[in-house]
Amino acid sequence: MHTFEQYFLMNSDDVIQYVKAKIDSFQSAQQITCKEIGDGNLNYVYRVLNTETNESVILKQAGTTARISDEFVLSTSRNKIETEALLLQHTLAPGLVPEILLLDETMSCCVMEDLSHLTIMRTALTNFETFPNFAEHITDFLVNTLLRTSDVVLNHKEKKDLVAKFINPELCEISEDLVFTEPFHNNFNRNEVTPGNEQFVQTHLYENEELHLEVAKLKFHFLNNTQSLIHGDLHTGSIFIDQNDTKVIDPEFAFFGPMGYDIGNVMANLIFAWARGRAYSDKEFTEWVENTLFDIMDLFDTKFRAAWDEHATELVAKNADFKEHYIQNILKDTAGMAGLELARRIVGLAKVKDITTIEPIEDRLKAERLCLRVAVELILNPSDFQTGGQYLTALQNALQEENK
Ligand code: SR1
Ligand code: MG
Numbered sequence: 001m002h003t004f005e006q007y008f009l010m011n012s013d014d015v016i017q018y019v020k021a022k023i024d025s026f027q028s029a030q031q032i033t034c035k036e037i038g039d040g041n042l043n044y045v046y047r048v049l050n051t052e053t054n055e056s057v058i059l060k061q062a063g064t065t066a067r068i069s070d071e072f073v074l075s076t077s078r079n080k081i082e083t084e085a086l087l088l089q090h091t092l093a094p095g096l097v098p099e100i101l102l103l104d105e106t107m108s109c110c111v112m113e114d115l116s117h118l119t120i121m122r123t124a125l126t127n128f129e130t131f132p133n134f135a136e137h138i139t140d141f142l143v144n145t146l147l148r149t150s151d152v153v154l155n156h157k158e159k160k161d162l163v164a165k166f167i168n169p170e171l172c173e174i175s176e177d178l179v180f181t182e183p184f185h186n187n188f189n190r191n192e193v194t195p196g197n198e199q200f201v202q203t204h205l206y207e208n209e210e211l212h213l214e215v216a217k218l219k220f221h222f223l224n225n226t227q228s229l230i231h232g233d234l235h236t237g238s239i240f241i242d243q244n245d246t247k248v249i250d251p252e253f254a255f256f257g258p259m260g261y262d263i264g265n266v267m268a269n270l271i272f273a274w275a276r277g278r279a280y281s282d283k284e285f286t287e288w289v290e291n292t293l294f295d296i297m298d299l300f301d302t303k304f305r306a307a308w309d310e311h312a313t314e315l316v317a318k319n320a321d322f323k324e325h326y327i328q329n330i331l332k333d334t335a336g337m338a339g340l341e342l343a344r345r346i347v348g349l350a351k352v353k354d355i356t357t358i359e360p361i362e363d364r365l366k367a368e369r370l371c372l373r374v375a376v377e378l379i380l381n382p383s384d385f386q387t388g389g390q391y392l393t394a395l396q397n398a399l400q401e402e403n404k
């Protein structure tokens with residue numbers, strides 16, 4: 001019988017014991033089932049169900065290496081960062097993240113609200129499902145979590161305390177390598193280029209000096225700009241969704257970084273869905289994705305401005321021209337970061353199902369090239385992307401290039 005006073009990696013039976021020991025309402029439960037349901041790259045996720053009462057919870061535990069590869073040896077304290085980010089995001093964007101029931105620093109696990117009535121957004125998008133409220137919900141999340149953890153709103157000493165609390169070097173290093181470095185160089189064995197696109201990647205990424213300069217600027221921006229508490233991995237696999245609700249999960253990569261990293265990740269992952277929609281000629285789905293890309297940019301801009309007027313406490317932030325300058329820079333960062341996410345998910349280690357499951361292979365290769373063409377344009381000319389309409393033009397231009 002475990003006492004859970006010292007860390008070990010739990011199996012399903014241990015998790016049942018753990019939940020009985022730690023969660024009051026499960027203490028006397030007789031019929032409990034437990035299933036490992038994690039499909040992420042890093043952690044172990046269990047759904048624990050009391051089959052008599054139908055009460056269920058999720059337990060998430062960090063292991064000492066990443067699930068995707070033992071090459072990544074990681075401190076299990078990432079679970080604390082993730083849970084504390086969720087707790088803070090819950091206060092800033094209530095209803096848009098799961099409720100936390102327990103944080104256990106010893107066992108490097110947390111217990112949270114079960115969201116399995118919702119679907120992982122990437123899975124739903126690969127089935128061409130559409131979500132009319134997504135743009136509203138995700139822009140609420142982005143504006144509230146990003147603006148309200150920045151120096152525009154927070155007392156600067158309080159913010160610096162948070163910067164220290166959310167220092168996250170190991171997970172940042174993963175992004176620094178997988179997002180900002182490896183996809184642009186031919187000498188990393190974690191890259192995997194789909195056979196048939198080698199020459200395209202060679203020309204457009206590996207041998208593109210102009211691109212390398214812009215990527216270097218973005219990497220140093222990511223390393224050096226403690227703008228806001230960002231989620232740090234806001235792709236569609238980090239979102240649970242249905243027709244009514246949106247819940248953002250998995251902020252283990254959270255740290256104080258540039259806002260545009262989160263917004264750009266959302267945009268890029270919708271572009272993967274768009275490329276898939278095109279590959280399967282699903283007009284309705286593709287139009288929904290285009291409208292959503294447009295709406296996210298538009299709503300973010302409108303809501304961010306309103307939230308700034310409502311919440312800004314920093315005196316110099318009352319200057320209207322400074323506000324313009326600040327917002328233009330966020331949108332510029334968004335474009336560059338979206339380009340990086342597009343490139344790294346095509347070429348690098350952690351790929352996305354939206355693209356990898358496209359058949360036949362010729363259509364996958366074409367979808368990959370579309371994403372890479374958009375990536376290069378976003379990285380090279382980030383200042384040209386201040387509106388959703390400009391993203392849609394870039395998508396159309398990439399299509400035209402591809403069909404030449
Ligand atoms: C080693 S982890 C690989 C990727 O999975 C995570 O979700 C992040 O996106 C990371 O880059
Ligand atoms: Mg994740």
